[in-house]
Amino acid sequence: MPTHLVVLAAGEGSRMRSNTPKVLHLLGGAPLFQHALISAARLDGKRVIVVGHGGTDVAAAAQDVDPEIHVAEQATQLGTAHAVSMAAETLKDAGGDTLILYGDTPFIRPETIEQMQALRSAGTDMVFLGFETEDPGRYGRMVTDGDMLERIVEFNDASDAEKAITLCNSGVVLADTKVLMRLVSEVGNTNAAGEFYLTDLPEIGAKQGLVARVARCDQSETLGVNTRADLARAEHVFQEHARRANLDKGVTLVSPESVHLSFDTVLEQDAVIEPFVVFGPGVKVASTARIRAFSHLEGAHVGPGASVGPYARLRPGTELDAETRIGNFVEVKNAQIGERTKVNHLSYIGDAHVGRGSNIGAGSVTCNYDGVFKHKTEIGSGVFIGSNTMMVAPVKIGDEAMTATGSVISRDVPDGDLAVARSRQDNKPGFARKLFQKLRARKAAERG
Secondary structure, eight states, X not given: OOEEEEEEEOOOOGGGOOSSOGGGSEETTEXXXXXXXXXXXXXXXXXXXXXXXXXXXXXXXXXXXXXXXXXXXXXXXXXXXXXXXXXXXXXXXOOSEEEEEETTOTTOOHHXXXXXXXXXXXXXXXXXXXXXXXXXXXXXXXXXXXXXXXXXXXXXXXXXXHHTXXXXXXXXXXXXXXXXXXXXXXXXXXXXXXXXXXXXXHHHHHHTTOOEEEEEOOGGGGOOOOSHHHHHHHHHHHHHHHHHHHHHTTOEESSGGGOBOOTTXXXXXXXXXXXXXXXXXXXEEXXXXXXXXXXXXXXXXXXXXXXXXXXXXXXXXXXXXTTOEEEEXXXXXXXXXXXXXXXXXXOEEEEEEEOTTOEEOTTOEEEOBOSSOBOOEEEXXXXXXXXXXXEESSEEEOTTOEEOTXXXXXXXXXXXOEEOXXXXXXXXXXXXXHXXXXXXXXXXXXXX
16 A cells, blocks of 8 residues: 655744745755655655645745645644645545655654554554653653553643653654544644644544554654754754765765765765865766865766866756866856866856867857857867857857867857967057056156
8 A cells, every 4th residue: 555645844934034934945955845755755655745834935846846746735824733634635535554744854764764664564553753852842742651652742731740751752643544634633722722733643543442653763863943043953964964975885075074965966986075065956976086176066967087176166957978177167057078078277168068088278168148048059079179269159169170269259160170260469569668658657647
């Protein structure tokens, strides 16, 4: 039977002090809610996100990440059980189980979800995820009898004895879909906050002969994001985990604490990453490639043995073949750079295709934008582009061709040709000295 996913993402998140919905703030380059989808990526059922505050924006972002996700709206936020009930129509007759995750709790591990599924398969009607902590704070307390979960008590409703319990509720639930939806419809709001809580489910279920148990995880998995400080702390945790995972698989991070990774960064074994490199989303770096210091990459693929930087920028659509060289202060965007081609310094290559073994001289630019449309530059194999060449797209430079330094290339260059497109130099004897004398005399007069 399938296991469906419901992500609760309707809260206002007022403590973030932001006009942006809380679940759209980025962690590791992905909106917070997306981390819940990543955690549950192995599930095979329907995916539902419950939206409320900023719902139009959250729904659009969710469907951009996952076009098949279902959106349910919680127009008024009346508690977690009420939020889950918003997904009832989508999951009607869906069968199977349903897992409840939260759009602001990004670190639930897939292995923890599998642990919950194992308990469910062993005959448990409802599985609640809990964690032990020495400082329970305002978390809900889980009251158990052996391995049975009797009830969950919210902090505001807990007695002194219940507040002494150190087993706390994460809010994550896995249950039979029909049972879950029936029980949330029976939840009341006779509590200190006047809200409909998922935490009422064990007690309601017990009266119906249903069995609830606790799966346990490390407290670090339950870290929620409610403030900017929480978000910064979560980013630190994410980066530490991502760096360690890459070190463990054989990636060299020369200064790990200075490297910033995204949720989908792929670094292959024996890649070398120098200090102060930032990876935006969508980057893959092949084995034996080196990313040198102070470079920024997003949406780019770097081939084996390639070298990037220092101080380089690779933008989306960049494809670097094996052993390419992208040097300091070079920007590449939406361009394929062929094997062993060099763009060593101070150049911009955008909307272009460059063949194998070419050399792009310093200060060269593919002039790809006319103010309305983007145009493509095609540079062949074995080409030498002289320094400070402006290539006015659309334009094609053939194999083994050459451009003279300082040229503005606005017409195609056939294979093997040398293109020279610059004014003839004219030297005026003695003119520089005369001009300087005149200018200095004027400056002296102005000073009086």
